[in-house]
Amino acid sequence: MTADIAITPQIVAEHGLSESEYDRVLEIMGREPNLLELGIFSVMWSEHCSYKSSKKWLKTLPTEAPWVICGPGENAGVVDLGDGQAAIFKMESHNHPSFIEPYQGAATGVGGILRDVFTMGARPIANMNALRFGSPAHPKTRHLVAGVVAGIGGYGNCVGVPTVGGECNFHPAYDGNILVNAMTVGLADSSRIFYSAAAGVGNPVIYVGSKTGRDGIHGATMASAEFDDDSEEKRPTVQVGDPFTEKLLIEACLELMATDAIVAIQDMGAAGLTSSSFEMASKGEVGIELDLDRVPVREDGMTPYEMMLSESQERMLMVLRPGAEDTARAIFEKWELDFAVIGRVTDSGRMVLRFGGAVVGDLPVAPLADAAPEYDRPHEAAPVPARLDPAATPASDDLGEALVRLLGTPDLASKRWIWEQYDHMVGADTIGRPGGDAALVRLHGTRKALAITTDCTPRYCQADARTGGAQAVAETWRNITATGARPLAITDCMNFGNPERPEIMAQFVGAIAGMGEACRALDYPVVSGNVSLYNETNGKAILPTPAIGGIGLIADCDKAVSIAFPAEGLDVLLIGDTRGELGQSLYLRELHGKEEGAPPAVDLTAERRNGDFVRDAIHDGIVSACHDLSDGGLAVGIAEMALAGNIGVDITVPEGLAIPLHAWLFGEDQARYLVTVATPQSAGILAAAAAANVPAISVGRTGGSDLTVRNGFTISLATLREARESWLPTYMGTA
């Protein structure tokens, strides 16, 4: 029995608990814990489960709006879509496991986020992801890209949920710590949302899904520990995903949810049975008794410690109404899934674990779950670099050549090689496929559609976390707006280094501050999220990466527009102000080897005004294509529109330009869009923009098969396409 093992300071340290935390354990228990109990404290108080470094700051984010049904704290966020429908969504990291075993790490990341969403009663309708890899020149990068992409596809394709897009960056700061952030969006009846608070003394506690094995034991504590060179030896703790079982679990759970059998439901994610049972008990302010002899196991001789800490995948815990067991059992047996009554709800406020006829663990729920440590870690921000004067930035001899080179750089090159490995069409509702600003997924059987996007510009966050945090939120809002949809809410996936270092903690604090400002200014609250800290190896941290996943709604999907030039002879208008912001731009980094200056300023009033103007013009049917401007600026944005539509463009540079041409073409000024309109409507929309105080000018006309900048350069679309499409397949060795 586990109680026989003496708890030495070394064992405490191995469980990742500090001395002061262990003192608190002794205080709560009123005695020395046994190994099982210590293990439970360890995972519950890990950074991953307790948010102990981040909680103080996360609380400052706006989480409410009239359309928010459920904000952070549950498995996922819920927003109202009208007509009795709700979207349930969240993004989550699976960074460390994906670095150690990219295929399974990424696959189980997708599985976990899917469960977070269908646990609440939603049918998953779309997956997205935000990926960050190290330098393409790093020897491990190719292997990691191949494994992560195959793992995401392998899981998502099999469960039959379309993976409709995402983003993918490369930077040497991720050489030792890649980021794999997966997002799922589901659709539910707004009157049938399922929550995790256990209730009803005596009600049965049910285990369903796969059997429990020894996989992933201590995954949650691993996800909260810094890497060192021995990390690759931790391989056995990586879990293996079974998407086929997940598919059956989705169908079985949704079938059961259509009855009135379920009181509460929670998926077994990180820290498995421990965190799911404590979560349910603590939210419901009840106790739970578990009979561990009844847990379906895959291997012989599993101890209570292993059962409670296993991170085997594709498992759920439920509390059922009394007498509903037979209905539920029949459904799970139909889908050939394990089903076991493993305990009951009590009024003791304690978690009591029995095994082999004895009590092997007895812990108070509330102190453990609610009184988890919370730290106000010191934070000290590095000074923000000065804004660059566009006139003082280096020009390029051949701006056409500069554009071709930029389009072929890892961050801007087409990610077709990735998304063609994802089934992005299953479900037959993907009306905006990958490659645009936001994907569009129709709500089945209606004319409504959700616009979905993920975004973040980590190099901006590194230079100025506050501006970078605001920019990440604003860019997702812009991506959604550019389709014609109304942005509703976001989920955040906060990836940072070691928070015990004040400069890293300051990045976190700054990013949260910027995100909060943007969310408030744009009426765009945070409804779910996840924090991944300690993303560093041998003291070298990743770029601060607050990845944002946003969703928006368009009432009539026929009104949505894409980025592709739809026809020749259309006017191209630039909406928003261009000051030639080249600080932290891809132009400077990729063509001149400089990562310097302040990131582009984020003017949230202008964001809102310009975005609302563009969205209205799309709704009015005046705008026939729209693309928001970001990485690479105007020149890259216009090239992407031309390539998507396979129609050329003739660009006119405004007369009396006050900044150098390279800054106009490649500056990454925010709050900007390119739109196409029919010539007869140009004057009207320019006048309307002026009246609304929205900067707007005509910058060109579609047509032909070249991209031309008057008095500048001409490049064929074929040349641009070759540059943009060939980098990734060539790099991955499949061209």
Add this chain to the structure above:
Amino acid sequence: MKAGVIVFPGSNCDRDVMVALEQATGRPPAAIWHRETVLPDLDLVVLPGGFSYGDYLRAGAMAAQSPIMRAVVAHAEAGRHVLGICNGFQIAIEAGLLPGALLRNAGLHFVCRDVWLRVENAATPFTRGYRGGDVIRVPVAHHDGNYFADPETLARLRGEGRVAFRYCAADGDAGERANPNGSADDIAGILNERGNVLGLMPHPERLADPALGGTDGRPMFTALVESFA
């Protein structure tokens, strides 16, 4: 037309093909659980796409052993029609309804994109909505679509007009780059000897709605309806 769609554990394009069938027939097709042993009176049985049994062991191998498959084989032997799409094609092959085998894609990756198909035989109930030589755009989404058969079987398929669709370039020409999976003879879909069973890797049900960007898949469903009117 009375149509039914078999639902296996892991099927995930069952709903998509039901929508396309309902659009064509005006009424929802029957959904038939794989553990059933008897089929209702049907003109057409559809084996849908997806990952039945997770594609574990071999794509389609375990679904082919489902109780309902005896009834599906009998339905085909009685001269009635069976359409296998993607995983359904794999199941039809594993059940012996069609010859050959479907191997891992030559590029080893799952591939999801629109491809061009040349209609090689427009004289079947499945394909009479097209003209022979038509080039249509339909998506593929599979990991194991690389059609293989021995040379005698391939020769028979060719000689008997049993190659229904071939991958091609947009202009209809054959070419290695147009073939997404390395299949023998650029085969995308084949018929059985009697012409009442069609299996194909591409998904006509995914481009049967203008909102999805195309309708080249729709004539397959409307032609079936006309055939059984």
Add this chain to the structure above:
Amino acid sequence: MKARVHITLKDGVLDPQGKAIGHALGNLGFDGVNGVRQGKVIELDLAATDRGAAEGQVEQMCRRLLANTVIENYKIELID
């Protein structure tokens, strides 16, 4: 009794995975690999105690499900 079933692709059936493995081995500096064919191994834990009966049973399993004899060969190994 335990049985181990080895399933391999028949000669003449293209094996892209084997080809890729061979290519990767070359990249790792392993010279002299003239060919690679990959397959799978399935281990069965059987109630049968009689070798003949077990072999017959596994033979049936291979024909009906475990192998696709259009493209695959199988070899049965019994372990007491």
